[in-house]
Amino acid sequence: MSESKDLSRRTVLGRAAALGALAVPGAALLDACATGGGGGGGSEKGTVTKDNPLGIKEDAALEVVIFKGGYGDKYALDAEAAFKKKHPKATVKHNSTQQITQQLAPRFVGSNPPDLIDNSGAQALDMNALIGKGQVADLTPLLDAPSLDDPSKKIRDTLRPGIVEAGQYGGKEVYALNYVQAVFGIWYSSTQLTKYGIQPPQTWQAMLDACATLKKNNVAGWTYAGKYPGYVHYWLFAQIAKVGGKEVLIAIDNLEPNAWKHPAVKAALEPIEEVVAKGYVLQGSEGLTHIESQTAWNQGKAAFIPNGSWVENEAKGTTPANFGMAVQGPPSVSAADKMPFGTIWSAPTEPFIVPKQAMNSLGGMEMLRVFLAKPQAQNFARQVSSLTCVLEGAEGVPLPPGVTSANAALKAAGANNTVNPLILTWYAKLVQDIGQNCGLLMSKRISAADWITKTQALADAVASNSSIKKFKH
Known part of the structure; x- marks a missing residue:
């Protein structure tokens, strides 16, 4: 697989934001949406019935665009086939791409966007710009529609906690439906740790002791994706919350003055600064892509790696048998931590959106209703070893060790000890820039104190920029 395809694996939640990539291409095109032509705008409409609660026009054409990254697009093709079985008069056009913005931004300008978009990858459309220009439909009608599995339940009642809120962007309207439930943390091989008696x-003292033991056995404690250093976020945000409580992340999300200067941020950074200072990071990690760092980890060159639950499917080509892939939340810094060990960052990813000007926006929502049926959620889990946003979507599906571990961590944490920083979806470019600071920290180019100063300056610049739409908890 080429590096460009590997990079495109990321989803907009963290995988676009945390990659530390360039600003989202096509933002200027999206800015032009406000003055684009007046075509589209409004949906083909049919008759509302018990079997057609959204009132779609049964013979209307429907266009779906899927981000074809590490999840592929077969799951979507299968869902589209199920849609066709339910609505045999409809015609469905399927497109898959890794260049979402390049292909679709001009269509938003021309007021002829597709009806359903999997807005994911490093080249995802900028949600801040889309929402600010009124280009995305409110999905509340979908959420209030009956589930295909149990018509007595609304779609919203079949989803995991936090899914609806993740698509709200600070208001009541729901602009995105995130299809995948990701778990972020520190990943390791249980087999390798057992081998060295760890x-x-x-x-964090136990982490440092483990790294010392590993070093004696010519194994690095940590590795990371140095070329896309935002992967460090997958541990850091949960660490900040664990030390200082969820209110610290809320202040960061809200761009409050000096939010990054909270003592919890410094306390969260100092342990990894010590890991770096003691030489416990795999030499050369600074120059590795996410795929290369995952491969080095799979080869036993390093024990711990910050990553997300897609890693098992993405790295399966280089993962040895009996690797025992597993994930944990951040270690405790001290007894004064506000949240317990087991605090985990879990967030909805892979956001699907329905453009407001789509010719068949109701059809786009109906297609999502099919995606959210249990057979399609189970099909997704079976194909790509990942959890969906459907609460019971993995029932009856055998899952590999990494996803089993992630699911167990999620259940053990519960709602009280699960965190989800929204800054990554609200201000993707800001988090990309913060990711660069993470790279400087991990390569010993700046200190934790310098990191905080630089990061606070980036957040202040966004807060004072009136052209950027702001969201609040």
Whole structure:
């Protein structure tokens, strides 16, 4: 697989924001949407019935665009086939791409966007710009529609906690339906840790001790994707919340003055600064892509890697048998931490949107209703070893060790000890820039104190920029 395809694997939640890539291409085109032509705008409409609660026009054409990254697009083709079975008069046009913005931004300008978009990858459309220009439909009618599995339940009642809120962007309207439930944290091989007599470290002292033991055996403690250093976020945000409580992340999301200067941020950064200072990071990690760092980890060159639950499917080509892939949340810094060990960052990813000017926006929502039926959620879990946003979507599906571990961590944390920083979806470019600071920290070019100063300056610049739409909890 080429590096460009590997990079495109990322979803907009963290995988676009945390990659530390360039600003989202096509933003200027999206800005032109406000003055684009007046075509589209309004949906083909049919008759509302018990079997057609959204009132779609049964013979209307429907166009779906899927981001074809690490999840592929077969799951979408299968859902489209199920849609066709339910609505045999409809015609469905399927497109898949890794260049979402390049292909679709001009269509928003021309007021002829497709009806359903999987807005994911490093080249995802800028949601801040789309929402600011009124280009995305409110999905509330979909959420209030009956589930295909149990018509007595609304779609919203079949989803995991936090899914609806993740698509709201600070208001009541729901602009995105995130299809995948990702778990972020510190990943390791249980087989490797057992080999060296190491227990998964629940404190940072235990982490440092583990790294010292590994170093004696010519194994690095950590590796990371140096070329896309925002991967460090997948541990850091949960660490900040664990130390200082969820309110610190809320202040960061809200761009509050000096939010990044909260003592919890410094306390969260200092342990990894010590890991770096003691030489516990795999030499050369600074120059590795996410695929290369995952491969080095799979080869046993390093024990711990910050990553998300897609890693098992993405790295399966280089993962040895009996690797025992597993994930944990951040270790405890001290007894004064506000949240317990087991605090985990879990967030909805892979956002699907329905453009407001789509010719068949109701059809786009009906297609999503099919995606959210249990057979399609189970099909997704079976194909790509990942959890969907459907609460019971993985029931009856055998899952590999990494996803089993992620699911167990999610259940153990519960709603109280699960965190989800929204800054990554609200201000993707800001988080890309913060990712660059993470790279500087991991390569010993700046200190934790310098990181905080630089990051606060980036957040202040966004907060004072009136051209950027702001969201609040």
